[in-house]
Amino acid sequence: MTTEWQSRPEVASAGLVTAFARVCLFCGPRLARLMLGPVCAWFWLARGEERALSRDYLRRVLGREPRWRDTWRHFWNFSSVTLDRLFILGADGRGIDVELSGTAALDEPLDAGQGCFLLGSHLGSFEASRVARHRRPQLPLRYVQDRRQNPAITALFESLNPSLAGEVLDLGGSPNVGLKLSETLRDGALVALLGDRVRGREASVPVQFLGGTAHLPTAPWQLAMVLGVPVVLFFGLRVGAGQYRVVFERFEVPSGVARAERAAALAECAQRYADRLAARATEAPYNWFNFFDYWAER
Template structure:
């Protein structure tokens, strides 16, 4: 399967997002959830590459041939999380039953008054971590985001929550600018969040085992963490159906250390540790996987040795920046 996630059109535009948002806000979350069934049907009928990718993934994680019902359930979970994003970003947390696990990991960092890199994935809802604002009103969350991909959704969310828009750090800008913005946020004690599971075809990648087969993961976020010398905490916001989410935090490293003498092997070992934890939570919540492309095979014509991602440039910017 050569179709890549960067090449796939968005399933909707700004008008579509605004329409479902208006419907949800006027009628409430429960009536809006009825719209998820035609959305699920649309993906099943019209998005063949995503359907094939879903079957491939589900066979790996379930250990059996997936049924059409399995694929529909994964699509429905995806649509549910996208709908809930509207409410989570508007801080309507009372609608949800969010159970937080591992909060002591963050409390230990808050006691030190230092910033933390929060590494997440396209598994479940990363927006669920915004409930931390209910735990600590002074917590600042800064999101590192490629605002050019899925532009319609990004533009809509910017209009929907201007405060969130101002907190976003654009991963596509100059590497030194991105590095400085991330470092300043961490120096202020913020939680700086990145999704670290999805490699672009032009990224520097590490090939590690994931769900039984070799898969590419980007090295840029880990190089950035090593350069910044700050703690890394993993976050997994798992959708459990209905209005329930389980938000898991895990300490990954007080400092990510990449051995200069054996850089590739060292990075591979670090990323394998992450892939093992991602696999653990994927098996725990198999229908939460929202990478609807051939995750295990990036375009073979791309060079794994070149890295033009903003996060990787940011890592380089930190390493070159004088103290």
């Protein structure tokens, strides 16, 4: 997997993004979705490279040659999830309906007072994981992310909801993020992070994914092994306008692995995770939002 996604410019200026977002919040989710059509059409027409990457992914997941309608649906889902993110983060979920599935996988470690990794991906909406807080309002919830990625959008959401900044463990801005992560988990918090992209020179391992070889980071599994915390996979799949099916899955990570056997254990965890990603992507193929060459050599 290439890491060139990190250097891609944002699709619009900060001022334009902010203006459009505030108009959407003023109009409400129904009118905002009507305004989304021209924005998505511009993006679909102007971003030829992303259309080609969409076709490559859809060819793999659909098992046939994608038509233009398939790439349009793929772009429309991406645009819709981005818009819904605005209402989840900036308007306390107004106009968003979420159905939960597999909540026992999440409740079990939390009932035992354990910290827990909530591992998401760029399949569907990562922000829909915030429904976990509605089930347990007192639960500390922290998000591991790099504020340097999409800075205009990050700044917009934090201006709309200043409490978001305090929930972020910043990968790019803090040399002590590992220590903060460990302390947060020991306090019994949920720590949400993405597990399907490799950042820079981050350690990774090759996996088989949708008929090709991709690379996944090993950090989530290594942290879970070292810290001895449970891992719950999370998929927030868009199923309609403002509608999501949130699925939680317990993911077993071995503990007490000898150093000599750790590399094999990490590779096995990464491959099982890739298999779950592939299964969910096949179930909801237009929810995949990695618009870069996911199968490129590192």
